[in-house]
Amino acid sequence: MISGIYTAILLIVFVGIWIWAWSKKRKPDFTRSARLPLEDDASPTKEDEA
Template sequence: MDIDLFRGILTAVIFFAFIGIWVWAWSGRRKSDFEASAALPLEEDVLIHNKRENI
């Protein structure tokens, strides 16, 4: 097994891993997670300050 064959196989494995992660991230099951993350900048800072004071 020479280095070029190894590089080709490694490239294919990384490519398919990337595609798998991409499909997982954009699946319909993750929609609620995306919506919750999108709302984070709009939430009030009071909740964060209260949590820090209780520490």
């Protein structure tokens, strides 16, 4: 009985996170994060100067 309730709660939490992540409000953040590896660094780091 307890394991069934625990499983149902975890399923609801999972679906809630999934809906939050795929909401239209999050798209600009994910798009910006996806482009990060493709952008050049504007300022050199100490490792680059050495």
